[in-house]
Amino acid sequence: xxxxxxxxxxxxxxxxxxxxxxxxxxxxxxxxxxxxxxxxxxxxxxxxxxxxxxxxxxxxxxxxxxxxxxxxxxxxxxxxxxxxxxxxxxxxxxxxxxxxxxxxxxxxxxxxxxxxxxxxxxxxxxxxxxxxxxxxxxxxxxxxxxxxxxxxxxxxxxxxxxxxxxxxxxxxxxxxxxxxxxxxxxxxxxxxxxxxxxxxxxxxxxxxxxxxxxxxxxxxxxxxxxxxxxxxxxxxxxxxxxxxxxxxxxxxxxxxxxxxxxxxxxxxxxxxxxxxxxxxxxxxxxxxxxxxxxxxxxxxxxxxxxxxxxxxxxxxxxxxxxxx
Amino acid sequence: xxxxxxxxxxxxxxxxxxxxxxxxxxxxxxxxxxxxxxxxxxxxxxxxxxxxxxxxxxxxxxxxxxxxxxxxxxxxxxxxxxxxxxxxxxxxxxxxxxxxxxxxxxxxxxxxxxxxxxxxxxxxxxxxxxxxxxxxxxxxxxxxxxxxxxxxxxxxxxxxxxxxxxxxxxxxxxxxxxxxxxxxxxxxxxxxxxxxxxxxxxxxxxxxxxxxxxxxxxxxxxxxxxxxxxxxxxxxxxxxxxxxxxxxxxxxxxxxxxxxxxxxxxxxxxxxxxxxxxxxxxxxxxxxxxxxxxxxxxxx
Amino acid sequence: xxxxxxxxxxxxxxxxxxxxxxxxxxxxxxxxxxxxxxxxxxxxxxxxxxxxxxxxxxxxxxxxxxxxxxxxxxxxxxxxxxxxxxxxxxxxxxxxxxxxxxxxxxxxxxxxxxxxxxxxxxxxxxxxxxxxxxxxxxxxxxxxxxxxxxxxxxxxxxxxxxxxxxxxxxxxxxxxxxxxxxxxxxxxxxxxxxxxxxxxxxxxxxxxxxxxxxxxxxxxxxxxxxxxxxxxxxxxxxxxxxxxxxxxxxx
Numbered sequence: 046x047x048x049x050x051x052x053x054x055x056x057x058x059x060x061x062x063x064x065x066x067x068x069x070x071x072x073x074x075x076x077x078x079x080x081x082x083x084x085x086x087x088x089x090x091x092x093x094x095x096x097x098x099x100x101x102x103x104x105x106x107x108x109x110x111x112x113x114x115x116x117x118x119x120x121x122x123x124x125x126x127x128x129x130x131x132x133x134x135x136x137x138x139x140x141x142x143x144x145x146x147x148x149x150x151x152x153x154x155x156x157x158x159x160x161x162x163x164x165x166x167x168x169x170x171x172x173x174x175x176x177x178x179x180x181x182x183x184x185x186x187x188x189x190x191x192x193x194x195x196x197x198x199x200x201x202x203x204x205x206x207x208x209x210x211x212x213x214x215x216x217x218x219x220x221x222x223x224x225x226x227x228x229x230x231x232x233x234x235x236x237x238x239x240x241x242x243x244x245x246x247x248x249x250x251x252x253x254x255x256x257x258x259x260x261x262x263x264x265x266x267x268x269x270x271x272x273x274x275x276x277x278x279x280x281x282x283x284x285x286x287x288x289x290x291x292x293x294x295x296x297x298x299x300x301x302x303x304x305x306x307x308x309x310x311x312x313x314x315x316x317x318x319x320x321x322x323x324x325x326x327x328x329x330x331x332x333x334x335x336x337x338x339x340x341x342x343x344x345x346x347x348x349x350x351x352x353x354x355x356x357x358x359x360x361x362x363x364x365x366x367x368x369x
Numbered sequence: 370x371x372x373x374x375x376x377x378x379x380x381x382x383x384x385x386x387x388x389x390x391x392x393x394x395x396x397x398x399x400x401x402x403x404x405x406x407x408x409x410x411x412x413x414x415x416x417x418x419x420x421x422x423x424x425x426x427x428x429x430x431x432x433x434x435x436x437x438x439x440x441x442x443x444x445x446x447x448x449x450x451x452x453x454x455x456x457x458x459x460x461x462x463x464x465x466x467x468x469x470x471x472x473x474x475x476x477x478x479x480x481x482x483x484x485x486x487x488x489x490x491x492x493x494x495x496x497x498x499x500x501x502x503x504x505x506x507x508x509x510x511x512x513x514x515x516x517x518x519x520x521x522x523x524x525x526x527x528x529x530x531x532x533x534x535x536x537x538x539x540x541x542x543x544x545x546x547x548x549x550x551x552x553x554x555x556x557x558x559x560x561x562x563x564x565x566x567x568x569x570x571x572x573x574x575x576x577x578x579x580x581x582x583x584x585x586x587x588x589x590x591x592x593x594x595x596x597x598x599x600x601x602x603x604x605x606x607x608x609x610x611x612x613x614x615x616x617x618x619x620x621x622x623x624x625x626x627x628x629x630x631x632x633x634x635x636x637x638x639x640x641x642x643x644x645x646x647x648x649x650x651x652x653x654x655x656x657x658x659x660x661x662x663x664x665x666x667x668x669x
Numbered sequence: 670x671x672x673x674x675x676x677x678x679x680x681x682x683x684x685x686x687x688x689x690x691x692x693x694x695x696x697x698x699x700x701x702x703x704x705x706x707x708x709x710x711x712x713x714x715x716x717x718x719x720x721x722x723x724x725x726x727x728x729x730x731x732x733x734x735x736x737x738x739x740x741x742x743x744x745x746x747x748x749x750x751x752x753x754x755x756x757x758x759x760x761x762x763x764x765x766x767x768x769x770x771x772x773x774x775x776x777x778x779x780x781x782x783x784x785x786x787x788x789x790x791x792x793x794x795x796x797x798x799x800x801x802x803x804x805x806x807x808x809x810x811x812x813x814x815x816x817x818x819x820x821x822x823x824x825x826x827x828x829x830x831x832x833x834x835x836x837x838x839x840x841x842x843x844x845x846x847x848x849x850x851x852x853x854x855x856x857x858x859x860x861x862x863x864x865x866x867x868x869x870x871x872x873x874x875x876x877x878x879x880x881x882x883x884x885x886x887x888x889x890x891x892x893x894x895x896x897x898x899x900x901x902x903x904x905x906x907x908x909x910x911x912x913x914x915x916x917x918x919x920x
Contacts, residue, residue, distance in 0.1 A: 167652045171653065237759060249773070250743055250777075296477070297477060300474075332485065333488035339480065340463075344466055
C-alpha cells in the first residue's frame with residue numbers, strides 16, 4: 046500500500062467499506078441491523094459535515110441541523126408535489142441546502158466564536174419556526190406525513206428496504222469520501238490554518254471569510270444529503286430534524302467519536318445510537334444514563350474515543366471561549 | 370397567523386392592559402433568570418447552559434416547600450436558597466473543571482446536567498404536570514384596570530420582582546462586592562489582574578445566579594404548571610434576552626427581558642406559532658448589527 | 670528601499686507614533702530600539718499593514734504601502750516575524766511552510782488535488798535548510814522548542830520571498846547559546862544577499878554587534894539614529910534608557 050498516494054488509499058478504504066456494507070444484509074438479514082445502518086448513514090453525514098466546520102474549521106455551529114431538516118423537507122416536497130425522479134429530487138435538495146447555506150453563511154461567517162454559534166442557532170430556530178408556522182407547505186408541527194412517492198429509477202425501487210439500504214450506503218460512502226478528499230485538499234489545509242491562527246493566515250494573504258463560507262456551504266450540502274436519507278428512512282420530514290436537539294446530538298456525536306480524526310464523527314454517531322437503543326430498552330431513565338455517560342467523556346476523558354487512540358492532547362481547536 | 374386579532378387588540382385598551390401585564394410578568398421572571406445568566410457569562414466567561422434547569426429546580430423545590438409549610442413566601446425563598454446552594458456545588462465540582470476548556474466541553478457538561486436533572490425530577494416528583502395552585506392569599510377578585518383584567522397575583526409578582534431588581538441594583542451599584550462584580554462582568558480578566566480571590570468571586574456569582582433563577586422558578590409556580598423539561602424554553606429565552614441586552618449587562622437583561630415578555634404576550638395573539646421565530650429574528654439582528662447587545666460593553 | 674516618512678499614529682487621543690521618519694537602504698541590517706512602550710511594535714504593525722497610520726508615507730521601492738491590506742503588503746514584499754511566534758500549531762513544520770506557499774501561489778481555496786502541492790516542495794525545503802529546520806520537518810509545530818518555534822515563525826515570513834524582513838525580538842525568551850545561534854542564522858540569511866532586515870531588539874550586545882544602522886524610539890518619537898558607536902555615545906539615548914531604569918536593556 047505504501048506506494049499509493051493518500052487519495053488512492055482513501056478511495057480503496059471507501060470501496061472496501063462499501064463492499065462490506067452491501068454484503069452485510071446477506072450475512073445478517075435482520076431488520077434491526079439494516080435500520081441501524083440506514084439511520085447511521087443519515088446522521089453520520091450530519092455529524093461528519095458538522096465536523097468539517099468544528100474540527101477542521103474551528104467554527105462551532107449550534108444550528109447545523111437546519112440543513113439536515115432542509116434537505117429532508119426539500120426532497121420530500123419535491124417528490125410529493127412534483128413528478129420529478131428521485132435523482133432530480135436529491136439534486137434539488139442538495140442545491141437548495143447549498144443556496145440556503147450561502148445566504149445564511151454569508152452573514153454568520155463574519156462573526157467569531159460564541160457569536161457565530163449563537164447566530165447559527167438563531168437561524169436554525171428561525172427556520173424551525175417557519176416550518177412550524179407554514180402548515181400549508183410543511184404540515185406544521187405534524188411534519189410531512191402521507192409518505193413520499195418513490196418512482197423507480199434505473200431499476201432502483203426505493204419502496205423496498207433493501208434498495209433503500211443500498212442507496213443510502215452508496216450515497217453515504219461517496220459523500221464521506223468526497224468530504225475526506227476535500228479536507229485533504231489545499232482548501233482543507235487552508236481551513237486548518239484559519240482554525241489554528243487566523244491572524245497569521247491573514248498575513249499570508251488568505252481571505253478568511255471566503256474560505257469559511259465555502260466550508261459552510263459544503264457542510265450544509267452534505268448535511269442535506271443526510272436529511273434526504275433520513276426522509277427516505279422515515280418516509281417524511283419532521284420539524285424536529287431542524288431543532289436544536291438534533292444539532293446538540295450531532296455535537297455530542299463528534300465530541301464522543303473524536304474531532305481530530307476524519308472517521309471520528311461516524312464512530313460517535315454509531316456509539317450514540319447503540320447507546321440510545323440499549324438504554325431505552327433497559328430503563329426509562331434515558332436522560333440520567335446518557336447524562337452520566339456525557340459527564341464521563343467530558344470530565345473524564347475530555348476528548349473523543351479516536352482522539353484518545355491517536356494520542357491527541359487535551360487541546361481542542363480554540364473556539365474562542367465565551368466570545369472574549 | 371392572525372394579524373387581525375393583533376390589530377384589534379392594539380385598538381382595545383382592555384386588551385392592551387391585559388397583554389401588557391402578562392408581558393411584564395413574563396419579562397420580570399425572565400429578567401431574574403437572565404440577570405444570573407448574564408452575570409455568570411460576564412464574570413466567568415462561561416455560558417451556563419444548565420441555567421434553565423436551575424429555574425426548573427426552583428419551581429419544584431417551591432412546590433414541595435409550599436406543600437409542607439403552606440406559605441408561599443417561604444416556598445419562594447426556599448427555592449432561591451436551595452437552588453443557590455445547588456449552583457454552588459455544581460460550580461465547585463463540575464463547572465470549575467472546564468473553565469479553561471473549549472466551549473463545547475462546557476456545553477456538554479451542562480447538557481449532561483440538564484438530562485440528569487430532568488430525570489431526577491421525574492423520579493422525585495413524577496413525570497406528570499404538577500401545579501402549586503394559587504395560594505389563598507391571592508385568591509381574590511382580579512383588578513380591573515382600564516377595562517383589562519389583571520389578576521391580583523400579577524401585581525404582587527411585579528412588586529416582588531421590582532423589589533428584587535431594586536435590591537440587585539443596590540447591591541451592584543452601592544456595595545463594594547457588587548461594584549467589583551459589575552466591573553468584572555464588563556471587563557473579563559480583571560479579577561485575576563487585580564489579584565482578587567477569583568475562586569471566591571466565581572463561586573459567589575454562580576451561586577447568586579442560581580439563586581435568582583431558582584427564585585424566579587419559585588415565584589412563578591402559582592401561575593405556571595411544571596413538568597420535567599420545562600427548563601428548555603426558559604433557557605432559550607434567557608439566551609435571547611442576554612444576547613439582545615448585552616452579555617454581562619444586567620440593565621441590558623432588564624431591557625431585553627421586558628422586550629421579549631411583551632413580544633411573547635402580544636405575539637401570542639397575532640402569530641402564536643411564530644413567536645419564537647420573531648424572538649430569534651431579533652437576536653439575529655442584534656448579533657449582526659450590534660453584537661455587544663443593546664447595553665453592551667462601554668455602558669453599565 | 671524602504672522609506673518611512675513622517676509617520677503618525679494615535680489611539681483615542683494618545684499619541685503612539687509621532688513624526689517618525691526612517692530609511693532602510695537595500696540589503697541593510699538595521700535595528701529599532703527603545704525602552705518599553707516606545708512604540709516599536711506599533712511601528713512594525715504600521716509597516717506590515719496590521720495597523721493603518723493616521724498620516725505619513727511608507728514607501729517600498731517608491732510605492733506607497735499606506736492603505737493596502739495586510740495581504741497586499743505581504744505580496745508586495747514586506748514579511749514579518751512576531752515577538753510571540755504565530756504558528757499553525759497542529760501542522761508540522763513542513764506542512765506549515767507548504768501551506769503558506771500554496772497561498773502565495775493563489776491555491777488556498779483549491780478543492781481538487783491533494784495537499785501538499787508538489788509545486789510547494791522546493792521552496793519549503795530551501796527555507797527549512799536555510800534556517801536549520803530540515804530535521805524537524807515532520808515535527809508538529811506545537812511540539813517544537815521555543816527557539817525552533819521562533820525559527821519557524823521566521824521561516825513562514827521568509828517563505829514568501831520578502832524584500833524586507835521585519836524581526837520582532839527574534840531572541841526573546843532565549844538563553845545565551847540559543848541567542849548566538851539565532852543571530853548567526855539571521856546573519857547568514859542576511860549575507861546571502863537580497864534581503865533587507867529590520868530588527869526590534871532589547872539585547873544591546875546583539876544590536877551593537879550586528880546592526881549597521883540603529884534607530885532609537887522613545888515615547889513614539891525618533892530620538893536618534895546612527896551606527897553603533899554614535900548611538901552608544903549619544904547622551905540622550907543613555908538618558909532615555911536610564912530614565913527607564915527598570916528596563917533591562919540586556920539582561
